[in-house]
Amino acid sequence: MTDNVIMKVENVSKLYQMGEVTVAAAKNISLELLKGEFVVILGPSGSGKSTLLNILGGMDLPSEGTVIMEGENITNYNDSKLTAYRREKIGFVFQFYNLMSNLTAKENVELATEICKGALDIDEVMEAVGLGDRKDHFPAQMSGGEQQRVAIARAVAKNPALLLCDEPTGALDFKTGIKILTLLKEINQKYNKTVVIITHNVPIGDMADRVIKMRSGEITEVKINKNPIHPEGIEW
Numbered sequence: 001m002t003d004n005v006i007m008k009v010e011n012v013s014k015l016y017q018m019g020e021v022t023v024a025a026a027k028n029i030s031l032e033l034l035k036g037e038f039v040v041i042l043g044p045s046g047s048g049k050s051t052l053l054n055i056l057g058g059m060d061l062p063s064e065g066t067v068i069m070e071g072e073n074i075t076n077y078n079d080s081k082l083t084a085y086r087r088e089k090i091g092f093v094f095q096f097y098n099l100m101s102n103l104t105a106k107e108n109v110e111l112a113t114e115i116c117k118g119a120l121d122i123d124e125v126m127e128a129v130g131l132g133d134r135k136d137h138f139p140a141q142m143s144g145g146e147q148q149r150v151a152i153a154r155a156v157a158k159n160p161a162l163l164l165c166d167e168p169t170g171a172l173d174f175k176t177g178i179k180i181l182t183l184l185k186e187i188n189q190k191y192n193k194t195v196v197i198i199t200h201n202v203p204i205g206d207m208a209d210r211v212i213k214m215r216s217g218e219i220t221e222v223k224i225n226k227n228p229i230h231p232e233g234i235e236w
């Protein structure tokens with residue numbers, strides 16, 4: 001394993017038995033994620049993106065294959081080790097922000113970092129996501145874009161090795177979506193974090209260092225972007 005590989009996925013499949021039929025939600029997937037890389041996994045509905053993301057994030061185990069994160073095979077982990085893995089190593093950003101409505105923006109971020117070793121300074125992260133003056137606002141007092149910024153701060157403040165984002169712009173209007181993608185790129189550069197976005201939204205691939213295309217549970221194409229574009233150049 002080269003030094004800058006943080007995750008190595010080898011021959012991962014996820015099979016579901018539906019009566020007589022075996023459904024392969026992921027089929028023989030192999031990939032590597034590099035430190036500081038910005039990756040977009042693209043695929044239509046049902047192509048296996050969420051299945052793969054769940055496996056990378058330790059929310060689900062593959063039926064076959066291995067996932068090596070920073071040299072450790074997480075597919076051998078028991079439930080408590082997987083919980084620790086999700087807590088320490090992975091920052092999740094979802095389409096819907098899943099904030100605690102009775103906590104302020106800052107408290108939402110604090111809650112996520114309380115049980116983490118090596119968390120980042122919360123005030124600094126709140127500034128980095130552009131919410132320095134919104135820390136004491138409750139989710140209901142914030143726009144969708146602002147709530148997604150809180151969700152990103154919450155994921156980043158844990159100082160995870162990998163930020164996994166599932167359709168992070170899916171619930172946002174175009175302009176706000178571009179701002180969120182810009183923020184994810186800034187976070188990627190400022191903290192040298194590996195960021196993976198999964199989406200069906202093809203133009204988002206143009207901002208990635210690497211685009212991985214999926215169809216029917218398989219990787220169909222891997223494209224390196226030598227010159228990824230700034231998110232403000234993306235249109236959909």
Ligand SMILES: Nc1ncnc2c1ncn2[C@@H]1O[C@H](COP(=O)(O)OP(=O)(O)OP(=O)(O)O)[C@@H](O)[C@H]1O
Binds near residue numbers: 026043045
């Ligand atoms: N628990 C399950 N049992 C049976 N089949 C499943 C299960 N989970 C996923 N699948 C099937 O695996 C395939 C891939 O699903 P997955 O949710 O990973 O796709 P996706 O690309 O994330 O789609 P979307 O963009 O709509 O969320 C689909 O055909 C789905 O029906």
